[in-house]
Amino acid sequence: MNRREFLKNSITVIAGLAVPLSALEFINPKELLADKPGGEKVRWIFLVDTQKCVGCGLCVMACKAENELPYDADVSRTWVERYVVTRDGNTLIDSPKEGRDGYTSQKITMGDGTSRNVRPEDIEKAFFVPKLCNQCENPACVQVCPLGATYQTQDGVVLVDRKMCMGCGYCIMACPYAARFFHPVYRTAEKCTFCYHRITKGMKTACVDACSFDARRIGNLRDPNDPVTKTIMSGRIGVLREEYGTKPQVYYLGLSREVK
Amino acid sequence: MNNHVFRPLYLALAIVALVFLARYLLVPKDFGAHERGYMYGWHRKGNENEWKAVTVKYKTSAYCKECHDDKVAGISSSSHRFIACENCHGPALGHPEDPMKLNVDTRRELCLRCHAFLPYPSSGRSAIRGIDPEVHYPGKQCSMCHNPHNPRIPTSRS
Incomplete structure (x- = not known):
């Protein structure tokens, strides 16, 4: 290879690497807001305010009853995580029973079955983070389904067809947010549907109705007058695991870097 | 041409026809790529209504x-x-x-x-x-x- 060839090849490689830079743009709610001609008028989105959440777990309780999940099974479509960051730099995270019974004790359950008590003066910050399916615009779980059993509706909700699902679990592995699990009764993949039976009737999701503190809100991104859309367009919002490129549509206020 | 050349071909065609027949009978009529296209919208359309029909418990x-x-x-x-x-x-x-x-x-x-x-x-x-x-x-x-x-x-x- 002579010098001319080497330079030519280098330029080609650099030009090639520069092209996918546009693919590095992760979160852009405006792109979804745009009303495409002949497109759907609804795109469901969710807003979680972690500053307001008090960890009562009533959302988890309501979700389980509303969506017919066995109450005592250790799975839930939505859950609440507790984060306790200590002054010496440790982050302790727990979610006993998915937060179903709320957080009534300062004891933090550890993975090995023990619990740890952090003295109040050792706490740097502590807060609760409600989580649920992010109803991604590019859902990784849907791409991996070999059967067409999971799919995205026109209004942006990812659903599972229990008749088609054979329970291979690819989608459960593919979800970066661990939002999917096996239904203990049907033995098929299960996930949050944004209470599709409620939102399509003009109601709010069961968790939003159960929340007394306005920590959870549901909205329509295609409606510019929707208060949730306004907050997302103008507020300081974040999403979880943006770097996966799934374009999650559950937005968070008051996220901390400890939250993953 | 000799019959022994065609016989395996007929067999292959019969198998292909059988696969298409099985697909026709087994795949639901409303199954296909819907609004979100092949990558995200490949599903049975009727399932959307099944989810909409879940009973509301919290009124x-x-x-x-x-x-x-x-x-x-x-x-x-x-x-x-x-x-x-x-x-x-x-x-x-x-x-x-x-x-x-x-x-x-x-x-x-x-x-x-x-x-x-x-x-x-x-x-x-x-x-x-x-x-x-x-x-x-x-x-x-x-x-x-x-x-x-x-x-x-x-x-x-x-």
Whole structure:
């Protein structure tokens, strides 16, 4: 290879690497807001305010009853995580029973079955983070389904067809947010549907109705007058695991870097 | 051409036809790529309606207000006005027909979900008046002293 060839090849490689830079743009709610001609008028989105959440777990309780999940099974479509960051730099995270019974004790359950008590003066910050399916615009779980059993509706909700699902679990592995699990009764993949039976009737999701503190809100991104859309367009919002490129549509206020 | 050349070909064609026949019989008629295209919208269309048909269990406080507007008015001036009726009274389901009576959750644990004090500076939790459940009348029902619809005034203290 002579010098001319080497330079030519280098330029080609650099030009090639520069092209996918546009693919590095992760979160852009405006792109979804745009009303495409002949497109759907609804795109469901969710807003979680972690500053307001008090960890009562009533959302988890309501979700389980509303969506017919066995109450005592250790799975839930939505859950609440507790984060306790200590002054010496440790982050302790727990979610006993998915937060179903709320957080009534300062004891933090550890993975090995023990619990740890952090003295109040050792706490740097502590807060609760409600989580649920992010109803991604590019859902990784849907791409991996070999059967067409999971799919995205026109209004942006990812659903599972229990008749088609054979329970291979690819989608459960593919979800970066661990939002999917096996239904203990049907033995098929299960996930949050944004209470599709409620939102399509003009109601709010069961968790939003159960929340007394306005920590959870549901909205329509295609409606510019929707208060949730306004907050997302103008507020300081974040999403979880943006770097996966799934374009999650559950937005968070008051996220901390400890939250993953 | 000789028959022995064609025979395997016929067999192959028959197998292909059988696969297409099986596909025709087994795949639901409404299965295909819908609005979101092949990558995200490849599904059975009828399943969307199955999800829409799930029964609503929590009917919201607006539904309770249709009959119990006196109770709703009673709580509306208290600090508990933001709490949905069904959080404590349970999901309405088919009430008033089925069930005819809802069971109120009067357990101490329900109140402690918010009112067990946690020293968490960056959470809304620390702004709520809280108690230490192990010191504040342990084992007693909160509603013995506090009226959940008007919690500020302690009632019937003996």
